[in-house]
Amino acid sequence: MRQRCGRTPVGVSLMLLVMALCGALLAGCAVGPSQRPPVAVRGELLPAAPPPAASEPAADPDALPGIEPVGGGPAFTDCTADVLAGLAAAGTPVPAARALTVGCGQLTVPADRSRPDLGPARLGLTRVSAPDAPADLPALVVLGDTGTDGSARAAAALAGRMPAEMLQTYQVVGMDRRGAGEDLLDCAPTDARAALLDAAPDRWDTPAMSALLEHSRSIVQDCYLLLSGTLTSYRATSTADDLESLRSALGPARLNLVGIGDGADAAAGWVTRHPGAVGRVVLDGPGDPTLDDPAATEAATAAAESAFDAFATACAAGPDCPLGADPRATVTALLDRLGRTALPVGDGDAVTAGATVRAVRSVLAQPARWPELQAALAAADGGDPAGLVRMLVPIGGPQGRFDAALATRCNDSRVRVTPGEAAELAGDWVERFPLFGTAAAQQLVSCGPWPSGGPVPPSAPQGDAPPPVLVLGTAQDPRSAQSGADRTAEQLGDGRVVRWQGAGTGAYGHTPCVTEVVDRALVEGRAPAEPVVCPP
Structure with missing residues (x-):
């Protein structure tokens, strides 16, 4: 009223x-x-007041993206027997209790995205799953290290070590790096390849380095003629593009990925270029992305010497070490003898000191094979080279990975070292890194004739920040110091570091502590809130 x-x-x-x-x-x-509005006695005529603004719940900083089923992808044919037999022959068999089904396929990608006229390249794929797994199970892509097994074989080996719950959550898809598997790079003249493999660890003078440069020049010339200009596509940035092609072929908006060794380097490059497509990602053993040669080679060589110390300590600690009480002294004496007289293996071939150094460094990445390496070195010390030959065939044999490893290493480096500079570095490194220092300087000079690396990749993710990424570092990794994981995590912006005080290239699947953290991320979608340190 x-x-x-x-x-x-x-x-x-x-x-x-x-x-x-x-x-x-x-x-x-x-x-x-009166011009006033009616007075509401009980308030029912007043406009409703807006409710107090509810504060949005803070985003969970440790949550990882959800996983999506595969929506298609390349065709696979069964190759279970061949892949498992290959793993057994390489000394990394799948446990007998683990039943796996393996399919092999191909991914077609541009040979060079900047040169459509060069046509396609084909990369080998391996799909590994439990025998009764549905075909659309979410994919976990594995990208291996060029210095060890190809990605296809690495995927099967990893599936053999995974907890069973992982194979209920994912199908594991291995993608070969360029130059491996289906795309095997085999272009170097045999004599030039042998010269680089056999380079003597006691020859680091400028004339010796100049001779290696000329052998490498003949490799570059022959490979360019054979590959019609695609030689420079064997690099980490191309692999990052190939990962994006695989994601598109498989169908999900986000890719779940495990990169190992230099596969982790390439995977980190994919993360920086495609942060919006990042799913649950683990980078296992990346190098330091802030270094280029010669600093990068120096850091890797120091890591290899440290890994050999771990190898020697593990052998000497056992009751029957075939290399005696001082394995380093035994191996050094063996290399001295091989430097004077190589061990003949028939057909005019022989095991040299330089080839032995490369076999040792390669197998240091796989601690499961350390007993095999100990036995091979002890046998060679007694005049039997057969064990070392078995290790050298995958490196420099007719179906070896030498050409791809050389191309990838040289294409990813932007610095070229002259024979004189390499000789100077070797003189320093042989004192600090007595087993691997000279070979490291020889590798630097072997990249001299190669075109310098392409444009510098972005040092941070482009666009929106990616979700948290797990970055694993191993204390005695012969390829990279553990600090490489720290630098990679910093560069990605939200890398969650897991440090394993163990040995080898790749920590996942080799120790329960690391496996538990990684499985929680991949299965439950939870990243560790704080850095994790795992015992040996």
């Missing part, structure tokens, strides 16, 4: 009094017709 006060013929003071009384009684008395 509304009341109104009007004018009366009284004095001014009386009128003011009445107005005051009206104001007190009615909380406001207007002259003339």
Whole structure:
């Protein structure tokens, strides 16, 4: 109800009094017709007040993206028997209790995305799953290290070590790096390849380095003629592009990925270029992305010497080390003898000191094969080269990985070293890194004739920040110091570091502590909130 006060013929003071009384009684008395809105007695005519703004829950900083089923992809044919037999022959068999089904296929990608006229390249794929797994199970892609087994074989080996829950969550898809598997790079003249493999560890003078440069020049010339200009595509940035092609072929918006060794380097490059496509990603043993040669080679060589110390300590600690109480002294003496007289193996071939150094460094990446390496070195010390030959065939044999490893290493480096500079580095490194220093300087000079690396890749993710990425570092990794994991994590912006005080290239699947952290990330989608340190 509304009341109104009007004018009366009284004095001014009386009128003011009445107005005051009206104001007190009615909380406001207007002259003339009221223009005010109705007064709501109970409030039902007032507009509803907006509710207090609810604060949005803070995003969980440790949550990883969800996983999606595979929506298609390349065709696979069964190759279970061949792949498992290959693993057994390489000394990394799948446990007998683990039943796996393996399919082999191909991914077609541009040979060079900047040169459509060069046509396609084909990369080998391996799909590994439990025998009863559905075909659309989410994919976990594995990208291996060019210095060890190809990605296809690495995927099967990793599936053999995974907890069973992982194979209920994922199918494991290995993608070969360029130059491996289906795309095997075999272009170097045999004599030039042998010269680089057999380069003597006691020859680091400038004339010796100049001779290696000329052998490498003949490799570059022959490979360019054979590959029609695609030689420079064997590099980490091409692999990052290939990963994106695989993601597109498989169908999910985000890719789940494990990169190992230099496969972790390439995977980190993919993360920086495609942060919006990053799913649950593990980088296992990346190098330091802030270094280029010769600093990068120096850091890797120091890591290899440290890994050999771990190898020697493990052998000497056993009850029957075939290399005696001082394995380093035994191996050094063996190399000295091989430097004077190589061990003949028939057909004019022989095991040299330089080839032995390369076999040792390669197998140091796989601690499961350390007993085999110990036995091979002890046998060679007694005059039997057969064990070392078995290790050297995958490196420099007709179906070896030497050409691809050389191309990838040289294409990913932007610095070229002259024979004189390499000789100077070798003189320093042989004192600090007595087993591997000279060979490291020889590798640097062997990249001299190669075109310098392409444009510098981005040092941080482009666009939106990716979700947390697990970065694993191993204390005695012959390929990279553990600090490489720290630098990679810093560069990615939200890398979650897991440090294993063990040995070898790749920590996942080799120790329960690391495996538990990684499985929680890959299966439950939870990244560790703080850095993790795992015992040996």
